[in-house]
Amino acid sequence: MISHTRAALLALLLVGAGGSRADEAFVTNQAEDDLSVLDLDTGKAVATIPIGGKPAGVAVSADGARVYVTSPDGKALSIVDAAARKLLHRMPLEGGPLGVAVHPSGSPVYVADWYASRIMVVDPEKREVTGRIEVGKSPSGLAVTPDGKLLLSADRESNQVSIIDLATEKVLAAVPVGEHPFGVTIDAEGKRAYTANVTSNDVSVIDIAARKVVGTVPVGERPYVVGLANGRAFVTDQYAGQVSVFDTATLRPLKDVPVGEYPEGLQASRDGKRVYVVNWASNTVTVIDSETLKSVGEMKTGDGPRAFGLFIRPTAPIQQRP
Incomplete structure (x- = not known):
């Protein structure tokens, strides 16, 4: 039998360690029609969840309870119970569902x-489309501001980013950017957005309040997604097999980090120490140290991983150091 003193000490140690379960990555494997669930502490796959329809886009709710997956070929949105690692429902959708984002409150899903x-507005509880927002041609990446007031859409064939008021579901502005924007990312303050422009090989930096581009940063060939960590922007350059890194304050290039083949999805850990890069053709996830800008590990996925969107699931709150 454990004494009260030892039990209390054990509880303190567990709290200090931030809980017993690590954050997880939910990676869409397009060629295998499933999701790989990766433990980010061990770097190992802990589950595989069948999805179907060539899954591509993914979004984890802020509370980590649900994972939403788009299947462009299957014309569906899949709803996954993240803790149980179980497919709950596969909701048919018209058109070609690709980019996906969740409101900070957990509903709706865009x-x-x-x-x-x-953009289709989906009520995940009722499992129905409650609205449709007209934007530019071929919307791809989506991102919601932290306050839940605005939605940004990278409209690939219109070379613009649409800024949408979520209270009215109306487009407030269409901001011209580089050629063929694909991924769009908003900073933690909700002030700036970064869009990866696939054919102009650059990143447009948008002042959201001013609704205009305030900087353009050249990167490698065929950039797809931008992630933010440690005052830096990390950009997957698909044809170059690398991640371009630049300083978000000065917009000066810092380094090109070699990764796997055809990197697409990218997201930073919640503490900003690690950046996870999903390599479509290598079937791997490269782990980058955001301070040293060096590759520090690699994880295996299924065949054809994309993870286009926010794919990291928080499993416990980050513990603050005293």
Whole structure:
């Protein structure tokens, strides 16, 4: 039998360690029609969840309870119970669902229709489309501001980012950016957005309040997604097999980090210490130290991983150091 003193000490140690379960990555494997669930502490796959329909886009709710997956070929949005690692429902959608984002409150879910130049507003509890927002041609990446007031859509074939008021579901502005924007990312303050422009090989930096581009940063060939950590922007350059890194304050390039083949999805850990890069053709996730800008590990996935969106699931609150 454990004494009260030892039990209390054990509880303190567990709290100090931030809980017994690590954050997880939910990676869409397009060629295998499933999700790999990766333990980010061990770097090992802990589950595989069948999805179907060539899954591509992914979004984890802020509380980590649900994972939403788009299947462009299967014309569906899959709803996954993250803790149980179980598919709850596969909701049919028209068009070509690709980019996906979740409101900070957990509902609604926004899905970009690649073919119809619109964003579908989905109630995940009722499992129905409650609205449609017309945007530019071929919307791809989506991102919601931290306050939940605005939605940004990278409209690939219109070379613009649509800024949408979520209270009215109306487009406030269409901001011209580089050629063929794909991924769009908003900083933690909700002040700036970064869009990866696939064919102009650069990143547009948008002042959201001013609704204009305030900087353009050249990167490697065929950039797809931007992630933010440690005052730096990390950009997957698909054709170059690297991640371009630049300083978000000065917009000066810092380094090109070699990763796997055809990197696409990218997201930083919640503490900003690690950046996880999903390599589509290598079937791997490269781990980058955001301070040293060096690769520090690699994880195996299924075949054809994309993880286009926010794919890291928080499993416990970050413990603050005294």
